[in-house]
Amino acid sequence: MSDLRHGEPLAKQRNIDPIARTDHPWDLPATVPLPHRCDCPEDSVLVIPREANLPIDREAKKVVARVSQAVVGVASITVYGDQLWRASGFIVEFDESSMIGTIFSCATVSEHIPMFPKIDKIRVYLFDGTSYDATIEACDNHWNLLVLSVSFGRAVKTMNMVEISENRNAMDVHLQGFVLQPHSASERLCPGDTIIGLGRQSTEPFGLQANCGVYSYERWADLPRFCHEMQKATFINTYASIGGPAINKNGRVIGMLFHDLDCTPFMPSNIILKWWDHFKKTRMYCRPTMRVFGVNLHNAQSSPWVKVPTSLYESYDDGFLVERVPRSVKSAGLQQKDLIITCNGKPVATSLQLFEILAENIGKMVGVTFIKAEDNSKHSIYLPVEETLEKNFYSWPIAQYSNLC
CATH class of the missing domain: 2.30.42.10 (PDZ domain)
Structure with missing residues (x-):
């Protein structure tokens, strides 16, 4: 694989950030067996949606355009100078005096696996292909969260993160019309609300990926060892979007994207923000x-x-x-x-x-x-x-x- 030299873009400077086309469901099978559900024949297979992603309308495109340049590609670089793991991330802080920015991404991108070459550094890619080496500020394998610090050569855009308040509507037969009110000053998120998942490719042309779906309060996984604080969006994203932001219709970040076969789980901003605040105060992880x-x-x-x-x-x-x-x-x-x-x-x-x-x-x-x-x-x-x-x-x-x- 070819590599980018520090700060030197392969792509030409762009004034727009077009959404790269992503086809779904790629080569996924129609069904996947679930061994842990063998005692429930009706639930023994997972059905992969054929058309999981909603079209992105004009209003959604405006929201995406407003925040897209804060979405970055993230890749681990081996000792041989090649890209190994690829993911996405998003810039949440930027200090104009020092030109240092803070990026949230997925810890998986920095994981060392013995059978693969050793990782030498983590590199971040902006929308125009400009790349910067990053410093790892925090890496938590429990929550799968990675915080990167980057010294940028120019001003960059940031994204606004908000905590969410889980809400339901009268469609839930078990609630008999009851609506849960926000438990704090958090932003309300109700079933059926639009969620857009964003990601950035780490290779030419450094395209933006955007997938649209809705919020669902159904649990995303029923295995104890999987993160049960995760929330669920109905679209299907690609591996390259893991670590990217899940945004609402106002362009605010409500969580970080992960991956599943029939939906997209996302880590709520509530956990990420409290985890990061705890780490900055104590230099310890919040688990x-x-x-x-x-x-x-x-x-x-x-x-x-x-x-x-x-x-x-x-x-x-x-x-x-x-x-x-x-x-x-x-x-x-x-x-x-x-x-x-x-x-x-x-x-x-x-x-x-x-x-x-x-x-x-x-x-x-x-x-x-x-x-x-x-x-x-x-x-x-x-x-x-x-x-x-x-x-x-x-x-x-x-x-x-x-x-x-």
Whole structure:
């Protein structure tokens, strides 16, 4: 592979940033078997959508054009000077006095795998092909987050990140018309809202990828080792877009893109911003856990681990449903099918709310109030908020993704 010299673009300077065409669903099969669902024949295969992506209309194109130059290509460069892993990223901070910018991307791009050449550096590519070597400021393999610092040779654009508040509408039969109100000053995100995923190629012509879909509150994965704080967009992106921004109709970043076969999971900005703020203050990563695996009540009907009692749906608008717990937590009183409704005195309706509370109490004990499914009785216990151990880090199936993206 040919390589770019520092700061020297292969492409001509462009005043526009056109969207590169991406065909879907490429060479994906129509169905993929799911071994872990073998006990449920009706759910034993994953159906790959044939037309998952929505057309990008005129208004969406305007939004994309406004923010696209802050979307960058990211590639790891081997000791031989070749590109190895490719991803995308987005510029979130820029200091005009020092000309230093901060970029969020995916930690996968910096991963060293023994069978591949050693990575020498990480390089960032702007829309016109200009490239810069980056310094890794933070790299967390649990959340799969990478923060890069770049000394730019010119002023660059940035993107505005906003936290989201998960909302549902009356279409959910389990809510009987109830609408969850925003739990903070976060930006509302409701089912059916437009989400656009952006990415940047790291090779000529450094094209912008843009895929459009809608927000879905259905869970994106039901395996405990996969990140269950992820949210779901209905479009399908390419591997090159991993690490790129998920934006709303106003052009604000609501999360970071990852990849799945039948949708696009994205890490909510809530987690990224709190994680980054915690790191800047403490130089430590924010990986809180109570060692409880669960799901939001509003999408628990898809749970492979527990059959949710209808009494919970009838009595509670939402909460965090416990699906699996270790023996030590069971002995404290919290068990499968219990519904967590408060933590440290604050309401818990979703996994994001629970994360926000735990992130502020790492190394402390928190009070957890929950409802027993069998009789709707209310109980309270205290549990420690611990740092997630490396052996319990989230698994990321894209760890050895194809270089042909």
